[in-house]
Amino acid sequence: MTTIGFIGLGVMGAPMAANLVDAGFDVIGYNRSPGKSRVLAEKGGRTTGSVAEAVAGADVVITMLPDSPDVEAVVLGDGGVLDNARPGTLLIDASTIRPQISRAVAAAAAERGVRALDAPVSGGEAGAIEGTLSIMVGGDAGDFTAAAEVFDAVGSTIVHVGPAGAGQTVKAANQLIVAGHLELLAEALVFLDAHGVDLSSAITVLGGGLAGSNVLARKAPGMLARHFEPGFRVDLHHKDLGIVVDSARAAGVAIPLGAHVADLLTSLRAQGAGSLDHSTLLLQVEQLSGKHTGLSTAERAPR
Structure with missing residues (x-):
């Protein structure tokens, strides 16, 4: 054995x-x-x-x-x-x-x-x-x-x-894509909610089209239920995007959207959300849209 x-x-x-x-x-x-x-x-x-x-x-x-x-x-x-x-x-x-x-x-x-x-x-x-x-x-x-x-x-x-090292380079690209998907999913949910659309129904139909993804399928239900228990912590994704940003700079590659999401995760950590799931980006978009005034005590602490 x-x-x-x-x-x-x-x-x-x-x-x-x-x-x-x-x-x-x-x-x-x-x-x-x-x-x-x-x-x-x-x-x-x-x-x-x-x-x-x-x-x-x-x-x-x-x-x-x-x-x-x-x-x-x-x-x-x-x-x-x-x-x-x-x-x-x-x-x-x-x-x-x-x-x-x-x-x-x-x-x-x-x-x-x-x-x-x-x-x-x-x-x-x-x-x-x-x-x-x-x-x-x-x-x-x-x-x-x-x-x-x-x-x-x-x-x-x-x-x-x-x-050696190629696996980590591909993982960095993975984390860049996931971060972008999560941020756009969060923005879409806030956008839909502002127009009075039923979010559950919207997620179902979006998931069946070109916008469908594993990020949407796995993360949207928790975001709708406002459950932010850490499946993958903000702290860790923040660390991963640091790898992406540094590696991109070293290669002379521009990642404007990735760098922006990295800043948003930095902000979330500063607000005490480091131990929560990275889907907490939803709260960041709500706050930027005037729909949310900051993380409550309940949202700061993992359930």
């Missing part, structure tokens, strides 16, 4: 690890906050109290961490993944981080005889639970093939997109 060390059992990591258990893998998980390991233990996985113990006997190591510094510390730091992984171990980083960090991780892993793939995912918490994530993978093509059964357990659209 393939043993997988899974590091990072948060909103995305916990259901991904659980799906790997269901697929028959021996999963040993580690999370900095021990309480989040409960879901994996209940599914039949094993948990441990350190990165070293999760990695030492693993054939595959998966990291799902919040940001680039977290990956650098856990993978490259003293006592981290590379200090404990056996030669030949397959390291899959499913975090969303800066492409240059993924390239640095791949280079450092190669020096230790560890095979590294950057494999960020899209699909949100629902996709992680359902095992239907879209996975964009950068790294060696042979290593990608070797990881096929692991990827199949957590995703449904899995594509090798190029060398």
Whole structure:
């Protein structure tokens, strides 16, 4: 049985690890906050109290961490993944981080005889639970093939997109598109409401036409119900758009709409909405339209 060390059992990591258990893998998980390991233990996985113990006997190591510094510390730091992984171990980083960090991780892993793939995912918490994530993978093509059964357990659209760092570059583009869709969906809802249109009916017909998208299908119901529990937090999308803006600047590419949504997310964070779902952009548009005076106490706190 393939043993997988899974590091990072948060909103995305916990259901991904659980799906790997269901697929028959021996999963040993580690999370900095021990309480989040409960879901994996209940599914039949094993948990441990350190990165070293999760990695030492693993054939595959998966990291799902919040940001680039977290990956650098856990993978490259003293006592981290590379200090404990056996030669030949397959390291899959499913975090969303800066492409240059993924390239640095791949280079450092190669020096230790560890095979590294950057494999960020899209699909949100629902996709992680359902095992239907879209996975964009950068790294060696042979290593990608070797990881096929692991990827199949957590995703449904899995594509090798190029060398190390390419997966993160595609994920940045994904986050740019999602941010634009969310902002335009929020604007459309405020526009429709101002004209007295039944929003539920409007969303149904829009979803059947060219305007239909996964963003509309997954996010509109919560926006209509004004439920902003974090499936994907404003803080994380703000971080991701920072990657997009910096990468675009480095390449000399203009992203005027993306940069504008990045500013709106910055504003939401300043208003205390960082822990809410990124669909909270609806409240931002309402506020700009004079329909909403700011985040209430109830809307600030996740339900």
